Each structure stands twice: as C-alpha cells, then as structure tokens.
Amino acid sequence: MSFAKLPAPPYYVVCFSSTRTDGDHGYGAMADEMVRLAALQPGYLGVESARGADGFGITNSYWESEEAILAWKRQIDHLAAQRLGRQNWYKQFETRVARVERAYSFSKD
Amino acid sequence: MSFAKLPAPPYYVVCFSSTRTDGDHGYGAMADEMVRLAALQPGYLGVESARGADGFGITNSYWESEEAILAWKRQIDHLAAQRLGRQNWYKQFETRVARVERAYSFSKD
Numbered sequence: 001m002s003f004a005k006l007p008a009p010p011y012y013v014v015c016f017s018s019t020r021t022d023g024d025h026g027y028g029a030m031a032d033e034m035v036r037l038a039a040l041q042p043g044y045l046g047v048e049s050a051r052g053a054d055g056f057g058i059t060n061s062y063w064e065s066e067e068a069i070l071a072w073k074r075q076i077d078h079l080a081a082q083r084l085g086r087q088n089w090y091k092q093f094e095t096r097v098a099r100v101e102r103a104y105s106f107s108k109d
Numbered sequence: 110m111s112f113a114k115l116p117a118p119p120y121y122v123v124c125f126s127s128t129r130t131d132g133d134h135g136y137g138a139m140a141d142e143m144v145r146l147a148a149l150q151p152g153y154l155g156v157e158s159a160r161g162a163d164g165f166g167i168t169n170s171y172w173e174s175e176e177a178i179l180a181w182k183r184q185i186d187h188l189a190a191q192r193l194g195r196q197n198w199y200k201q202f203e204t205r206v207a208r209v210e211r212a213y214s215f216s217k218d
Contacts, residue, residue, distance in 0.1 A: 001165045003126060003203050013207050015122060015169050017112060017157050021217075048126050050159040050167045056110045058159045058167040060124050066210075092216045094112050098122050098207035101175075107201045108130075 004046025004062055009100045011045055012063045018093035020055050027089045034081050041075065043068025062100075069097060113155025113171055118209045120154055121172045127202035129164050136198045139190050146186055152177025171209075178206060 020027070038044055043064035051057030063069045072078060085093075129136070147153055152173035160166030172178045181187060194202075 001161065001163060002128075003201065006205075009205070013122075013124060013205060015124065015209075017169070019111075048165070048167060050161045050165050052110065052159045052161065054110060056157070056159050058157060058169060060126070060167060060169070086215060086217075090215065090217070092112065092214075094115075094212065094214050096115075096118070096122060096209045096212040098209040100124075100205045100207040103203065103205040105201075105203050106195060106199060108195075108199070 001049045004048050006045055006062055006103065009103055011100050012066060012069055013098050013100050014061045014063065014069055015096040015098065016059045016061070016093060017095075018057050018059075019091040020051075020057070021089055021091055025088045026084070030081050030084065030089075034078060037075065037077055038072060041068065041072045043071070066097070110158045113157050115154055115171055115212065118212055120209050121175060121178055122207050122209050123170045123172065123178055124205040124207065125168045125170070125202060126204075127166050127168075128200040129160075129166070130198055130200055134197045135193070139193065139198075143187060143190050146184065147181060150177065150181045150184065152180070175206070 035047060038047065038061065045062035045064060047059060047061040049057070049059040063072070144156060147156065147170065154171035154173060156168060156170040158166070158168040172181070
C-alpha cells in the first residue's frame with residue numbers, strides 16, 4: 001500500500017477502522033476486489049490502508065463528494081461485501097465520514 | 110491499538126499517513142510520548158493507529174475543533190518531535206485535516 005495522489009481540498013474521506021475475526025474466509029480476495037471496484041466508481045479519488053500485527057486496521061478512502069460516497073455504499077457488489085463483512089470478517093468496525101479542508105505533505109527527497 | 114471512543118459528530122480528524130525510514134532512532138519512545146502528550150491537550154478526543162508489515166502506517170487522531178488541532182501542532186514538545194520526524198523518522202508523510210460529519214459502528218457482540 002502507498003500514498004493516494006489527491007487533488008487540492010475540499011474532498012471527502014471515509015475513515016474505516018476495523019478488527020478482523022480469525023482466519024481469512026475469503027476476506028483477502030474480496031478486499032482486493034472491492035479496491036478494484038471502488039476505483040471504477042465515479043468520484044473515487046484514492047485509498048490508503050494499513051493493518052498492524054495486532055489485527056487493528058485503518059482504511060482511509062478519498063472521494064470527490066458525499067454523493068460519490070453514498071453511491072459506493074449502495075453499489076450492489078459492495079452491498080454483498082458489506083453483508084459478508086458483518087457476518088464473517090469483522091469483529092468490530094467504526095466508520096467516520098469527513099470533509100477534508102486542508103492537506104500538507106513531506107517527502108525526504 | 111484499539112478504537113477511539115468518540116462523541117457524536119461534528120468533530121475533526123487528522124489523517125496522518127507515513128512511511129518510516131529504516132531503524133528506530135528513538136522513534137518508538139517518542140511516538141509513545143506524543144500519544145501521551147496529545148491526550149493531555151484541550152480538545153483531544155482520541156487516536157487510532159496501524160502500521161503494516163510493509164512499513165506504511167496511518168494514524169487518525171480526533172479533535173473537538175480546528176483550534177485544538179492548531180494548538181497541538183504548535184505545542185513545544187510536539188514541534189521538536191515534528192522536526193525529528195522530518196530529519197530522522199519519516200521518508201514521506203501526508204496529512205489531511207477533515208471535519209467529521211457522520212459516523213456509524215458495528216460490533217459482533
């Protein structure tokens with residue numbers, strides 16, 4: 001995983017924090033597929049993701065507008081993945097939707 | 110790391126994504142100290158953090174207001190840590206400051 005290339009603000013971020021259940025149960029393949037599908041959605045800007053050895057993970061996905069986020073939330077394959085997420089993959093998750101107002105960068109080189 | 114206990118929106122999030130340089134160079138101890146100090150700042154609400162085996166990490170910190178974020182940005186010990194971060198610890202980072210407008214939760218139990 002690496003940095004999303006984003007336009008200047010304003011845009012939106014969905015902060016998704018989660019703890020996984022034990023075992024894969026098809027999670028890895030579906031997660032890859034959701035990243036692929038999200039990138040095809042209108043208004044998608046990028047995604048960044050990290051999960052530590054303790055199983056706690058954060059995915060921040062970036063979108064042009066609230067409308068783009070709601071459309072992705074209702075996308076049919078994503079709805080199926082959300083259902084499986086609740087049934088099989090996640091112990092807990094927290095989602096926060098926020099409007100990015102400023103951004104800054106640092107790079108060593 | 111686990112979930113931050115947050116009030117109902119609105120509040121603010123600072124999304125901080127980073128890649129580390131090789132080696133610790135005092136990073137772990139300073140990161141722990143910054144988490145401790147941040148929690149003492151007025152307007153601090155909570156923090157969530159994950160870094161994967163590939164070295165890519167995300168820390169989302171939550172704040173009552175933009176003023177609280179700016180005060181933390183200017184806190185004297187945090188300024189010293191920011192300088193060391195640029196000199197020694199981070200290859201690259203991206204910071205996005207956003208206003209959380211809605212939030213939802215899931216827990217298996």
